Amino acid sequence: MTVESTAARKPRRSAGTKRTAAKKPPGAQPDLVQLLTPEGKRVKNGEYDAYVADITPEELRGLYRDMVLTRRFDAEATSLQRQGELGLWASLLGQEAAQIGSGRATREDDYVFPTYREHGVAWCRGVDPANLLGMFRGVNNGGWDPNTNNFHLYTIVIGSQTLHATGYAMGVAKDGADSAVIAYFGDGASSQGDVAESFTFSAVYNAPVVFFCQNNQWAISEPTERQTRVPLYQRAQGYGFPGVRVDGNDVLACLAVTKWALERARRGEGPTLVEAFTYRMGAHTTSDDPTKYRADEEREAWEAKDPILRLRTYLEASNHADEGFFAELEAESEALGKRVREVVRAMPDPDRFAIFENAYADGHALVDEERAQFAAYQASFADEGEGKQR
Amino acid sequence: MTAEKMALAKAINESLRTALESDPKVLIMGEDVGKLGGVFRVTDGLQKDFGEERVIDTPLAESGIVGTAIGLALRGYRPVVEIQFDGFVFPAYDQIVTQLAKMHARALGKIKLPVVIRIPYGGGIGAVEHHSESPEALFAHVAGLKVVSPANAGDAYWMMQQAIHSDDPVIFFEPKRRYWDKSEVNREAIPSPLHKARVVREGTDLTLAAYGPMVKVCQEAAAAAQEEGKSLEVLDLRSMSPIDFDSIQASVERTRRLVVVHEAPVFLGTGAEIAARITERCFYHLEAPVLRVGGYHAPYPPARLEDEYLPGLDRVLDAVDRSLAY
Numbered sequence: 001m002t003v004e005s006t007a008a009r010k011p012r013r014s015a016g017t018k019r020t021a022a023k024k025p026p027g028a029q030p031d032l033v034q035l036l037t038p039e040g041k042r043v044k045n046g047e048y049d050a051y052v053a054d055i056t057p058e059e060l061r062g063l064y065r066d067m068v069l070t071r072r073f074d075a076e077a078t079s080l081q082r083q084g085e086l087g088l089w090a091s092l093l094g095q096e097a098a099q100i101g102s103g104r105a106t107r108e109d110d111y112v113f114p115t116y117r118e119h120g121v122a123w124c125r126g127v128d129p130a131n132l133l134g135m136f137r138g139v140n141n142g143g144w145d146p147n148t149n150n151f152h153l154y155t156i157v158i159g160s161q162t163l164h165a166t167g168y169a170m171g172v173a174k175d176g177a178d179s180a181v182i183a184y185f186g187d188g189a190s191s192q193g194d195v196a197e198s199f200t201f202s203a204v205y206n207a208p209v210v211f212f213c214q215n216n217q218w219a220i221s222e223p224t225e226r227q228t229r230v231p232l233y234q235r236a237q238g239y240g241f242p243g244v245r246v247d248g249n250d251v252l253a254c255l256a257v258t259k260w261a262l263e264r265a266r267r268g269e270g271p272t273l274v275e276a277f278t279y280r281m282g283a284h285t286t287s288d289d290p291t292k293y294r295a296d297e298e299r300e301a302w303e304a305k306d307p308i309l310r311l312r313t314y315l316e317a318s319n320h321a322d323e324g325f326f327a328e329l330e331a332e333s334e335a336l337g338k339r340v341r342e343v344v345r346a347m348p349d350p351d352r353f354a355i356f357e358n359a360y361a362d363g364h365a366l367v368d369e370e371r372a373q374f375a376a377y378q379a380s381f382a383d384e385g386e387g388k389q390r
Numbered sequence: 391m392t393a394e395k396m397a398l399a400k401a402i403n404e405s406l407r408t409a410l411e412s413d414p415k416v417l418i419m420g421e422d423v424g425k426l427g428g429v430f431r432v433t434d435g436l437q438k439d440f441g442e443e444r445v446i447d448t449p450l451a452e453s454g455i456v457g458t459a460i461g462l463a464l465r466g467y468r469p470v471v472e473i474q475f476d477g478f479v480f481p482a483y484d485q486i487v488t489q490l491a492k493m494h495a496r497a498l499g500k501i502k503l504p505v506v507i508r509i510p511y512g513g514g515i516g517a518v519e520h521h522s523e524s525p526e527a528l529f530a531h532v533a534g535l536k537v538v539s540p541a542n543a544g545d546a547y548w549m550m551q552q553a554i555h556s557d558d559p560v561i562f563f564e565p566k567r568r569y570w571d572k573s574e575v576n577r578e579a580i581p582s583p584l585h586k587a588r589v590v591r592e593g594t595d596l597t598l599a600a601y602g603p604m605v606k607v608c609q610e611a612a613a614a615a616q617e618e619g620k621s622l623e624v625l626d627l628r629s630m631s632p633i634d635f636d637s638i639q640a641s642v643e644r645t646r647r648l649v650v651v652h653e654a655p656v657f658l659g660t661g662a663e664i665a666a667r668i669t670e671r672c673f674y675h676l677e678a679p680v681l682r683v684g685g686y687h688a689p690y691p692p693a694r695l696e697d698e699y700l701p702g703l704d705r706v707l708d709a710v711d712r713s714l715a716y
Contacts, residue, residue: 141496157489160485174467204449365633365635366631
């Protein structure tokens with residue numbers, strides 16, 4: 001039987017409504033977990049409400065602030081790239097709720113394995129934004145100590161970090177700790193063998209890891225249909241662990257579902273796949289041109305579901321925030337943009353001998369030899385003046 | 391208990407046992423390494439004595455093995471992973487090259503990746519395709535990795551100890567056709583540094599440099615040459631990254647001739663790098679160009695032809711004759 005014939009048979013099956021209804025237990029999850037509609041209305045959810053039941057107005061304002069500041073930081077970075085201060089920038093525009101919701105669900109002792117676009121999660125973990133910019137400016141290839149904020153280096157090779165997260169989670173379980181690990185990846189990465197292997201390993205070892213897939217609909221120019229024939233969250237079923245699709249533009253739902261998944265991990269119930277259904281409103285990176293492959297109408301439709309706007313509507317409607325709050329945040333936002341600008345412009349180029357630094361932890365004879373040759377070569381220009389030498 | 395004669399495979403087994411006993415962070419991972427003790431029985435009995443939490447049978451996925459080992463290392467463990475055969479390492483090559491080799495540098499030295507990857511390598515056992523290859527140059531070419539290969543049981547024991555203690559990732563190539571060769575292991579000896587070459591036979595007319603399975607072939611060639619009145623020095627390089635060029639240079643400055651021998655293809659191989667660097671270092675000492683003996687630029691042949699492909703005593707001596715004829 002070919003794949004096509006299976007697909008063709010589907011409508012006939014669902015036409016027999018009795019069978020479909022019988023398969024779905026009462027109160028089964030809807031396809032998309034949503035707690036806050038695009039219009040900013042709070043909707044009930046029997047399964048996940050409990051995870052945000054005690055959230056205070058102050059915490060709601062906190063989520064809003066996180067999203068606004070992240071977007072401001074991101075916009076500043078894009079500008080800095082246009083001004084030639086950064087070599088490249090991968091914008092998270094549109095994915096703020098997915099990142100802030102999931103990031104704020106983590107506990108201090110949890111460990112995060114990001115891609116290169118998790119600026120919002122980095123913000124939640126307390127990573128200095130300057131660290132993220134150093135990499136995109138080209139002064140280092142990562143640079144921060146992952147153990148300071150339990151936030152691993154950005155990983156550029158697509159999907160590799162899901163295996164690191166799984167191994168780390170295996171170690172957490174061996175240590176008898178109740179921490180959890182969260183691995184970020186995207187719809188494009190879902191096609192990578194490493195992601196499939198991380199599902200296998202985490203399942204058979206029951207590792208405390210949450211796979212947080214931001215399905216932003218586009219892997220550079222390729223739509224999700226080019227990656228999968230089934231909704232991504234359903235992949236988990238084949239590996240023997242639950243998969244959930246959450247509205248990735250709903251910060252409350254992302255917070256609740258991720259908390260649920262992290263707590264499962266802590267209780268020793270193994271991995272979970274969360275598919276945050278969202279949209280990359282900007283280009284893949286500053287080198288990309290989305291007008292070549294997608295229609296403006298699609299973006300406009302998603303802008304109506306903007307993650308920041310809907311929380312603002314909710315905050316205002318429920319009197320959780322007043323004009324003073326929004327004005328103060330606006331000022332804070334501009335101050336952040338200014339600080340980021342100053343930090344990047346003041347960021348010095350690394351010493352040229354940094355090429356050889358940390359190639360090895362225990363040293364290497366060839367590196368020593370080549371460093372000495374490089375030094376001798378550089379020293380041969382000494383008569384041209386000290387100013388040229390660093 | 392001082393020196394004890396044992397097979398090379400047993401020496402690695404004993405070394406892994408010592409490591410598991412002395413450091414609770416050491417883990418063994420791989421396909422069939424647990425209950426079965428590995429297809430070559432190198433990890434025989436370890437799971438029985440140290441449990442499934444420390445000697446871990448993994449799913450059959452090499453990238454997954456190395457990728458999760460990286461994660462475990464980030465958590466503070468020291469994984470020693472087994473790739474079942476040389477030709478099966480390539481699904482993990484991406485994790486090794488793009489992640490394992492570079493992560494320490496990417497973090498500006500703030501994290502360490504003490505992962506050992508054991509790979510039985512080389513031919514001579516009449517195996518099917520992908521079970522007889524020598525891919526060491528593909529790893530030595532990558533900054534951030536260290537690459538070693540013992541030639542005898544004593545080195546196998548100590549080099550494994552040193553590899554596990556190393557804070558850098560080490561690719562540990564095990565000469566599979568020498569697994570059953572016995573030699574002395576002295577657990578109270580002070581071992582040579584991991585990346586230092588060793589003169590295993592002194593000579594005056596020419597230096598043979600080899601590592602892993604070819605050291606024995608070179609020793610036999612030197613013994614045969616002795617009968618013809620030629621005095622060959624044999625150098626066991628032990629490490630392919632870094633390569634101990636100082637020791638090779640010192641030997642060549644005495645003998646003035648160098649032949650490098652390995653099973654791996656000669657083209658762009660370890661021998662090519664040695665030839666280039668020794669030519670730079672010893673240009674005025676050399677009486678002949680550095681010659682190389684190794685595999686051909688063709689896929690590893692079916693087993694019935696491997697004796698034609700692998701460097702043997704006669705091919706080594708042929709190169710010796712060509713060098714001495716200059």
